[in-house]
Amino acid sequence: MQMTNPHLAPDATGQRHPVYEISGLSKTYARNSLVALKGVDLTLHKGEFVSVIGSSGCGKSTLLKIMAGLMPPTTGRVMLEGKPVMGPRSDIGMMFQHATLLPWKTTIDNILLPIEMREGRQAARNATDRATALLELVGLGKFGNVYPAELSGGMAQRAAICRMLIAEPAVLLLDEPFSALDELNRDFMNMELQRICLEREATAFLVTHSIAEAVLLSDRIYVMKPRPGRIDQNIKIDLPRPRNLDMINTEKFGQIVHHIRSALGSEAFN
Amino acid sequence: MAQSQTEQHHGETVWIEREAFIDRIPRWIAMLGLFIIIVGIWHVVTTTGFVSAIILPTPGETWNDILFVGANIMRGEYMFEALVTTSLTVLYGFLIAIGIGFSLGLLVGETKFGEKAVLPYLVAIDTMPKVAFAPLFIAWLGFDIASKVALAAFIATFPIVVATAAGLYAASENERMLFRSIGATRWQTLFRLKLPTGLPYIFTGLKIAAVGVMAGAITGEFLGGGQGFGALIRQAASQLNTPRVFSLILYLSLLGLALYFTVVWAQRRFVFWNKAETPGGIG
């Protein structure tokens, strides 16, 4: 794997700083005694971009919600920055398939929402400059004072990126963030996401069901298998950064995609 | 409604979109047109004696009485006092209904206790014909305005309870998950997410309540006498003074419209983001 970023370099002990450490994680939904996850172990390191790919229903969202502290696991432990995750935390930024902007708040107030909830209105007002800078970062500089009804789907998702970043989280959890967008917008947003992550040395965990998207963005890919949801493979992606869309057509990219497709196996397509 | 049709044009068939006649005329002309038609039919059936004058007065008689009642109200005479009495009944009833309805709606929509223990009773009471409680309110509160206010509020409370509770359920799973993920407390989720999301529902309930509170106030005045418009209507009807009944009803409906459109105005003001699809943008 290419290591041009000094922050990704091993520390004195020869280990990169682990952000997330998850071991022995399982989840059984009590409602229908459904085993959604079983024996999941994974580690995310500082500055790493990791994707998890698997067929729909294999437990990806469940994994992400447990990592985010939105629901407790049945067994196992989730450590973030050395502290167990016991509920939602300000050092976790989340993004979902739907932007979910509040229609009665302007774009900038939507972005400030996490600050408003955790620290109050005054703190949110004080963070306005930061929100404006984030809007510039995603190319929405002129749209701070409009209401979400005037934003396109792609613009709304960009605003959701800003809302995720406003509290400067240590880790980004992304659940199929662009899967509701059309393909042109999705490619564009993926490149934006890469740029933002590289710029901020963000640690990111992306749930996706697009192999190409996972390969394009990730340093590593976890391949999940269903029934019960478990991690089957951990694949390093040895492509140089920054990645660009032209790489999709290279032979190496094709080989990696092929490898992952066979790793997913026939189970992914039924 | 646009209507399209094919036409012969220089030897080739072209498809032309045409605006229908009704799309080209302004609303007020359409309304005026229908009004003229209805009054015309009314005039014909009453002046030809097709319908007896006791059942239906002529438009002319009714118009004269409307002017008479209007003049009485303008001069601040007894009909004005009656209108004030009824207006106050409606206003107090509406405010009490909003207070109680909203509180019960919060209890039912936001707490498990309310949903499990309170809601079944509310549903049971709601299915009863509520005007049947009128004699009770009169027995408890007397023939004054209080018994009418109570009946009006009683009728108008339920739509507000139902609408508030439904509004609190309206926030989507995505929105709730967002609020949990950004560490919102229960109060924050209630006031910053669930209530704003529920406002369109709540206003729909208020509009239904605005109609109900009028019905309750007038029913109370029919059954319990007093100084209001309802009493005047009953009196006029018992004297077979149908033009008077008609004109009193007209002024009463102006009161109802005023209340209804106050709610509509408040909705436009407070739910500016939700351009709810209403027929013709009314209400």
Ligand SMILES: Nc1ncnc2c1ncn2[C@@H]1O[C@H](COP(=O)(O)OP(=O)(O)O)[C@@H](O)[C@H]1O
């Ligand atoms: N709240 C829930 N209660 C019961 N079962 C659930 C719940 N949420 C998800 N599941 C089930 O758990 C499995 C994994 O779901 P999910 O994590 O959403 O998968 P993915 O995101 O990979 O599509 C699915 O079979 C789904 O039906």
Ligand SMILES: [Mg+2]
């Ligand atoms: Mg999912």
